[in-house]
Each structure stands twice: as structure tokens, then as C-alpha cells.
Amino acid sequence: MxxxxxxxxxxxxxxxxxxxxxxxxxxxxxxxxxxxxxxLCVLGLAAGVGVVAANAGKDDGGASGRAMAPSGANGEDGLVIPVGRESARSTLTVWEDFRCPACKSFEDVYRSTIHELTDAGKLKVQYRLVTLIDGNMGGNGSRKAANAAACAQDAGRFPEYHDVLYKNQPAETDDAFGGNGRLIELAGQVDGLDTDTFRRCVEDGTHDSWVVKSNNAFQKGDFSGTPTVLLGGTNIYADRSMTPAKLKRMVETANKT
Incomplete structure (x- = not known):
């Protein structure tokens, strides 16, 4: 060769x-x-976090505006929407974004178990709303959906509307929740929610500043992204062995002690 x-x-x-x-x-x-x-819907690097903060400052009402908490909100600064009996021995804290696909996945898998445990008085849930995807993907659907959910809380229909939002979640890149009309349309799937009062609350962005404040609390926390799901302070979402059955056993065990 x-x-x-x-x-x-x-x-x-x-x-x-x-x-x-x-x-x-x-x-x-x-x-x-x-x-x-x-x-996971992950937090960006420094630049991404900067975008989140910048967008938050542009929200209607702004972080500096008076934050009007929804009816029944509790916890530090009134940033928690509680579901379940206060006497329940187990507490699940859920940091979530209505535009976050991983949050929807968690809801789809655990929804029935969480409802079963809260209805039985064994578990109380602290919902904390975040606008992470608005910052990462652009738009304002996370904030507007969170405000609408807070309006549903005012009407005593948060759990039902919460589930409707996730069942109708658009693609992550689609800011469909940025339209008040879509949020009001979805309220029609919850008995008694689509009222003039609810519509005004959604259209006026009554709880926008409260949502911004809630998102700021998330940004200050030591969290990697949404959903962050804490049971007694332990992030069970990060536990790859976690299942609805395991969560149920943990809660039921805690209620026997």
C-alpha cells in the first residue's frame, strides 16, 4: 500500500x-x-434569576405595592393558602407554578392521594405560589393564574380551581394563562365560582402584589426549582423512591403517634 x-x-x-x-x-x-x-422546572443561573426579579418588578401592583392576601391565607406574611383541617398531624408544603410541567406531573400522580388524606383530616397542605416560568420563558401566565387561584380562595373554591388549572395546563412555552378570558372560562368548570366578584378579582389583578411577594419568598429560600414538596421539612419530591402509597403510609403513621 x-x-x-x-x-x-x-x-x-x-x-x-x-x-x-x-x-x-x-x-x-x-x-x-x-x-x-x-x-424539574429548574431555577436559572444568575442571569435567569435576574430575569425573574426584573419581571416580578414589572408586575401590575409591583412588589412595592400593598399585597392583598386572599381570604384565609396564613403563615408568615400571609403567603400560605391552607387546605385541610388545622388539626391534621402532617403538613405538606407545596411550592408550585401553574405553568410548570413538573408541577402538573406531580399533581397528576399525587392528586387523589392528597385529596383522600386531607378529606380524612390526616393531612393539611400549605400551597405557596411561584412565578418561576414567567421569568424563565417570558409572559405573565404564572402570575395571572396564581392571582386567579387566590381569587378562587376568596370564593372558597381554591382546591377545585387549583385542580382545573393543572388539568388544563398549556404547554410550557404557551402563555395561555396570561389571558384573563381563559382563566375566567376555566372557572366555569367549578360550581359557583364564575361570579361578577371573581371576574373583577381576576381582571383587576387584586392579588398580583401578593403573588409577587410569594414568589420573592421562594427566591429567598434554598430551593432548586418547582415543585418543591416538603413533608415535615423533608423534600419528598427529591426522593426517587417516593410514591403515593409511600406518602400515604408516612402520613398515616404520623397520625398514629
């Missing part, structure tokens, strides 16, 4: 090896993106 042929084959092998390396790197990046998107 001539030196020229050997050199040509060696060069071809090198090009093939380089192409395979590039393809492997691209595959790894693609897999990482898929895993990241499906597992």
Missing part, C-alpha cells in the same frame, strides 16, 4: 472518529435537556 493511500485512510478514520465524538456529545446534551425538562 502506498504511503499516500495509508495517509488517506488514516485521515478518513480520524474524520470518522471526530464525527462520532461530536455525535456522542450532541446525544449527551440532548439527553440532559430531556431529563432536566421532565424532572
Amino acid at each position: 502506498s504511503e499516500t493511500n495509508r495517509e488517506g485512510k488514516r485521515t478518513a478514520r480520524e474524520r470518522l472518529a471526530a464525527e462520532r465524538a461530536r455525535q456522542n456529545a450532541a446525544d449527551k446534551r440532548r439527553r440532559a435537556l430531556i431529563v432536566g425538562a421532565s424532572a
